[in-house]
Amino acid sequence: MRPGLQTRRRRPEARGGSLRTGRSIAGASAPLECRHDLDANVSILSSRLRGGVVTPVRILVHGASGRMGQALLRLARARSDLEVVAAVAGSAPRQRVVDGVPHFAASELGGVPTFDVAVDFSLPDGLRPVLAVCERRGAAFVSGTTGLSDDQCEALDTAATRIPLVWASNFSLGVAVLQDLVRRAAGLLPGWDCDIVESHHTRKVDAPSGTALTLGEAAAEQGAHPRYASLRAGDIVGEHLVQFTTRGERIELIHRAGDRDIFAAGALHVAQRLAGRAPRRYQVADLLAATEAPLP
Numbered sequence: 001m002r003p004g005l006q007t008r009r010r011r012p013e014a015r016g017g018s019l020r021t022g023r024s025i026a027g028a029s030a031p032l033e034c035r036h037d038l039d040a041n042v043s044i045l046s047s048r049l050r051g052g053v054v055t056p057v058r059i060l061v062h063g064a065s066g067r068m069g070q071a072l073l074r075l076a077r078a079r080s081d082l083e084v085v086a087a088v089a090g091s092a093p094r095q096r097v098v099d100g101v102p103h104f105a106a107s108e109l110g111g112v113p114t115f116d117v118a119v120d121f122s123l124p125d126g127l128r129p130v131l132a133v134c135e136r137r138g139a140a141f142v143s144g145t146t147g148l149s150d151d152q153c154e155a156l157d158t159a160a161t162r163i164p165l166v167w168a169s170n171f172s173l174g175v176a177v178l179q180d181l182v183r184r185a186a187g188l189l190p191g192w193d194c195d196i197v198e199s200h201h202t203r204k205v206d207a208p209s210g211t212a213l214t215l216g217e218a219a220a221e222q223g224a225h226p227r228y229a230s231l232r233a234g235d236i237v238g239e240h241l242v243q244f245t246t247r248g249e250r251i252e253l254i255h256r257a258g259d260r261d262i263f264a265a266g267a268l269h270v271a272q273r274l275a276g277r278a279p280r281r282y283q284v285a286d287l288l289a290a291t292e293a294p295l296p
């Protein structure tokens with residue numbers, strides 16, 4: 001894994017019809033762009049109306065046997081607006097059907113039933129095959145897989161010309177706010193040292209974490225030169241400290257995730273709102289703030 005790759009996060013393209021709402025994430029002062037796209041809303045309605053009946057959004061969980069995959073399956077089961085129609089893991093499943101959900105190996109991806117959105121929390125090698133299935137089937141794609149190569153990031157951009165897509169290094173609301181705070185602090189503190197320290201469980205494979213790189217990019221946008229340090233210990237779900245230091249003083253901004261359900265819930269929320277939208281790359285904030293036409 002090469003540090004810095006995820007710092008190439010693209011901005012969403014400016015589109016006609018975008019509306020500044022002044023809404024903000026949990027009190028952050030920077031307004032979010034809220035895209036009110038009539039075409040997208042029409043297609044959202046048609047995607048959820050099958051045979052004149054409003055149906056749940058059909059989800060494929062990719063990386064289903066993992067820590068995040070298990071959280072996604074459990075949280076999706078509790079939602080009536082989502083239906084998991086396939087669970088895919090890297091290797092062959094021990095049980096073919098669990099809680100009514102058919103399970104598949106990644107090598108069987110071509111045979112999964114029809115779905116509206118794939119939600120991918122796997123490993124970088126798993127990205128291209130599931131993306132290809134989404135493109136072939138015209139399904140939306142939500143991914144939180146980190147440690148992607150340059151080529152894999154470019155594959156996301158290419159796919160986004162054909163399908164609606166969200167990739168985010170972190171689906172928690174708190175990190176979205178932290179990113180905004182880091183950007184503002186870096187702008188207010190030119191010349192200060194900027195250090196990002198991330199701590200995760202010992203099974204995490206990539207370092208620095210995707211979130212650390214995203215936070216570093218927010219600081220770098222304001223002229224900071226972030227440095228990274230990674231700690232792997234015990235079962236830490238995920239902690240990110242961004243420290244600004246100069247002679248005699250220091251500011252520390254920290255987010256601690258205590259439960260990976262926060263990431264899973266965020267990704268499912270985004271998946272539900274992404275289904276049926278127009279092809280392009282969306283940011284999590286677009287979908288948090290999105291205004292949808294009411295369903296009949």
Ligand SMILES: NC(=O)C1=CN([C@@H]2O[C@H](COP(=O)(O)OP(=O)(O)OC[C@H]3O[C@@H](n4cnc5c(N)ncnc54)[C@H](O)[C@@H]3O)[C@@H](O)[C@H]2O)C=CC1
Pocket residue numbers: 062063064065066067068069088089090091106121122123124125126127143144145146147168169170171172206260263
């Ligand atoms: N964006 C976010 O909010 C978050 C992102 N993550 C990221 O999600 C990813 C998964 O994390 P964990 O669930 O902790 O990992 P894990 O190791 O527990 O699970 C990985 C899953 O991917 C599957 N897999 C592995 N190789 C595959 C392949 N080639 N094709 C298809 N499936 C494959 C495994 O069978 C397993 O089901 C990591 O990249 C992690 O950094 C994790 C938490 C939050």
Ligand SMILES: O=C(O)C1=N[C@H](C(=O)O)C[C@H](O)C1
Pocket residue numbers: 146169170200204208209210211212237238239
């Ligand atoms: O692997 C994890 O666990 C996490 N990965 C993401 C990252 O790389 O930033 C998000 C979160 O920190 C948990």
